[in-house]
Amino acid sequence: MAASPAVGSPLPHDAPAWVSPFPADVAFAAASAADAAGVALHPAEQALLSPRAAPRRVLEFTLGRGCARRALAALDAALADAAILRADARRPAWPAGIVGAITHHHGLAAAAAADSSAYRGVGVDLEAVRSPTAGLLRRILRPEEREQWQALPPAERALAFTVAFSVKESIFKALYPAGGVFLGFQDASVALPASAGGAVFPSAGPGPLTWELREPAGAAAPAGYRGQAGYVIRGGFVLTGVWVPCQGAPPPGRARRRVSSSR
Numbered sequence: 001m002a003a004s005p006a007v008g009s010p011l012p013h014d015a016p017a018w019v020s021p022f023p024a025d026v027a028f029a030a031a032s033a034a035d036a037a038g039v040a041l042h043p044a045e046q047a048l049l050s051p052r053a054a055p056r057r058v059l060e061f062t063l064g065r066g067c068a069r070r071a072l073a074a075l076d077a078a079l080a081d082a083a084i085l086r087a088d089a090r091r092p093a094w095p096a097g098i099v100g101a102i103t104h105h106h107g108l109a110a111a112a113a114a115d116s117s118a119y120r121g122v123g124v125d126l127e128a129v130r131s132p133t134a135g136l137l138r139r140i141l142r143p144e145e146r147e148q149w150q151a152l153p154p155a156e157r158a159l160a161f162t163v164a165f166s167v168k169e170s171i172f173k174a175l176y177p178a179g180g181v182f183l184g185f186q187d188a189s190v191a192l193p194a195s196a197g198g199a200v201f202p203s204a205g206p207g208p209l210t211w212e213l214r215e216p217a218g219a220a221a222p223a224g225y226r227g228q229a230g231y232v233i234r235g236g237f238v239l240t241g242v243w244v245p246c247q248g249a250p251p252p253g254r255a256r257r258r259v260s261s262s263r
């Protein structure tokens with residue numbers, strides 16, 4: 001449920017220098033339309049696209065798969081050519097031992113991937129910053145989130161709404177593959193930063209956020225589960241990442257695959 005870009009607005013041709021919103025052991029890659037010429041789809045991936053797919057869908061699907069392969073290569077060079085097909089409920093099918101997520105929006109794309117021995121899931125989402133209508137606000141934010149949101153200076157509200165919305169989509173992408181539960185927007189609560197009289201999102205990130213499940217999302221993510229998220233803000237877009245560590249996983253840097261993040 002990505003926000004619609006303004007009609008007629010041009011596709012960004014340069015990925016606006018995204019940095020990773022994730023911990024260092026989650027591989028991350030981002031791309032823009034300018035990178036499309038260097039990305040090739042596997043024939044089996046090509047077959048996932050409808051022959052009637054719009055050029056924008058073809059571009060974004062291709063960029064998303066390209067980012068996913070770059071993230072996989074950062075985890076393990078042997079995975080650099082892996083095909084990423086489709087599993088149930090349209091989720092990407094990652095190689096064995098890997099969890100990951102893909103996002104694309106308005107000619108930009110990003111992907112994250114991690115070792116499944118360390119993470120139960122990761123989610124990533126891109127959105128254009130937008131002001132919500134009253135109806136959208138009620139549908140996406142829970143009462144306690146709306147209260148936090150309304151306490152923000154008006155100039156901060158579009159950004160805060162977009163970050164919360166995007167974190168929720170990242171939560172879904174991180175948790176659905178492991179738990180198979182269709183979480184709704186009211187099933188998690190994002191803790192928005194409180195206004196301290198200045199900008200709530202003073203930097204372009206990466207900034208940390210927390211969230212809490214209000215409904216269970218599978219055995220390992222019960223109601224009350226508290227998770228972490230990161231956000232990055234660039235040129236009218238918000239990128240968020242959510243990571244759900246395995247219980248008892250070693251801390252980053254110990255006994256995991258070598259990883260790196262990239263633009």
Ligand SMILES: CC(C)(COP(=O)(O)OP(=O)(O)OC[C@H]1O[C@@H](n2cnc3c(N)ncnc32)[C@H](O)[C@@H]1OP(=O)(O)O)[C@@H](O)C(=O)NCCC(=O)NCCS
Pocket residue numbers: 001002060061064088089090091092101102103104105124125126168169170171172173174176177183184185186187188
């Ligand atoms: C599935 C959903 C999260 C995708 O987000 P989006 O903003 O529409 O689109 P994005 O470009 O960011 O992401 C699209 C990618 O998500 C991935 N995706 C789709 N369904 C998925 C699922 N069930 N699980 C994990 N990833 C999924 C795919 O990789 C897809 O790209 P592809 O078709 O090129 O492979 C969104 O459409 C949706 O259904 N949201 C409602 C559920 C939700 O967010 N609940 C909030 C819980 S707190």
